[in-house]
Amino acid sequence: MDFTLNERETWFRDRVRSFIDRNIRPRNAQYHAQEAEGDRWKVIPVIEEVKQIARAEGLWNFFMPPHSGQPPVDDSFEFEGEQLTNLEYALCAEEMGRISWASECFNCSAPDTGNMEVLNRYGTRAQKDRWLKPLMHGEIRSAFLMTEPAVASSDATNIETSMVRDGDHYVINGRKWWSSGVGDPRCKIAIVMGKTSPDAHRHQQQSQILVPMDAPGVRIERMLSVYGYDHAPHGHGEVVLDNVRVPAENIILGEGRGFEIAQGRLGPGRIHHCMRTIGIAESAIEAMAKRLLSRVAFGKRIADHSVWEQRIARARIDIEMTRLLCLKAADMMDKAGNKAARDEIAMIKVQAPTMALNILDDAIQAHGGGGVSGDFELASAWANVRTLRFADGPDEVHNRAIARAEFGKYPDAKAEVPGRG
Known part of the structure; x- marks a missing residue:
């Protein structure tokens, strides 16, 4: 190969x-x-x-x-x-x-x-x-409003924001949070996911619609922090949609197509997140190695203590394995399409943030008290990467898909009864 x-x-x-x-x-x-x-x-x-x-x-x-x-x-x-x-x-x-x-x-x-x-x-x-x-x-900048505080949004069919047709408009009511980008003054448009057909099949109830951020009834109620970081000027907001009226032509693709659009949107986005996360891990291992080589404890460089040799080695191994899996997923998407690569996309989405968090944690440890301060970017990077275990689907959802694909390889499996010796 x-x-x-x-x-x-x-x-x-x-x-x-x-x-x-x-x-x-x-x-x-x-x-x-x-x-x-x-x-x-x-x-x-x-x-x-x-x-x-x-x-x-x-x-x-x-x-x-x-x-x-x-x-x-x-x-x-x-x-x-x-x-x-x-x-x-x-x-x-x-x-x-x-x-x-x-x-x-x-x-x-x-x-x-x-x-x-x-x-x-x-x-x-x-x-x-x-x-x-x-x-x-x-x-301009934009936002994507999908997640809601009142439901388990890892299952997108739970979304409750209502979109009711009223003549040539839709009237939207709901509450969204973790609406990334709404704090940026350049954010002018949001894609909002909600329900237009509550009685349809569970995957045809949702639609996506374009909502200008200055439309009457759109209110940013608060900006949320992640482990104390507000991530300004981008940020994540809790947004109330109170009888927001938008033209019917703002619907994307048509009623009942929201879940389909979300699935098409998330595949490439997951790869983007994962590859940026590998870049974060590379910066973390670099910072960790330089710190260990430049500090002395108990009469020798910290790098010469065996525990740190093990941690650096593990970090390099994990980065290389994760990169190969991510590139494999990207290559499969190009050659066979997103659907064919869904298991690899799920695996990399679980693996990349977990890998980077472990390396960032070791890098923070190598920096001592400085690691948890704002003097270095390690603590903020850790807080940012930690959100990726939720973003674009939590680990549990992806692990479930991976496990089901694995179980599906053995449709004829039967319980084995151990024989008596």
Whole structure:
């Protein structure tokens, strides 16, 4: 089996890596200084500056695969971007994951990537012109409102937000939380999932609709923290939808298609998250190794204590295994489609955050008291990665799918009765 990257895969990965080294890493201190001053919920100037450089160099909108598995509803609209394969983009996403704010510089950050893919694949020409175009150009941000506080949202059929047709409009009522991106002042549009047909089959009750954030009745009730971090200026909000009226033409694909859209949206998004998480793990092992080599305890470098040799070795092994599984999943998505790769997508979605959390935890331990402080980015990275064990489906849901696929290999299995000796 040949694991060598081809010329195109290497070329894009190296261009992204070089751009980050030249234009993002040297500005990291500037980013954190701007983030810390003034209002928490604001546009950070250094990101806007770097975005212009990236776009001028053609490093923009990498995430949209050239073929999304089915023809778009309206194929007259041309998406602007490199349109890399899942495998090609996975390699770039790992590089972006090494610095927390890098993805946005390439217009490749969630939830905009998933929302753009939904609009590109399922949207009408009018929806694309109104919302996809400014998202594609990096002029606005967006949100995806699915999870609800009153139900177990790991089962999307539990969603209770109502969408009732009233003439030429839908009237929406409900409460959403973990609505990523609503704190950003540039967030202008949200894709909202709710029920239009409560009496239909459980997977045809839901629909997705475009809701402008300035529509009357849309209220951000509070911004949520993750282990004390507010993740500003992006953030996660609890949003109330109180008799929100939006035109009927804002429905995406049609009534009862929401669950279908969600499934199509989440497959590529899971790969993106996982590859960025591998980049986070690479930054963590680097920070850990440098710390261990530069500190002395009990008369020798901390790196020379055997327990740390074991931890560093385990970290490197786990990163390499996780990367291979993720690249396998991306390659299968490209060659056989998302459905064929569903088991691999589920496995990587469980493995990548768990792996990165273990390495981050060891890196925090290696830094002593500094590791849990704000002086290093390890604690905030741990809090961020911990959310990925919920995002795009909790571990338990993915493990269930993996186990069922495994059990399905043995349909004729019968209980064995041990014989007597």
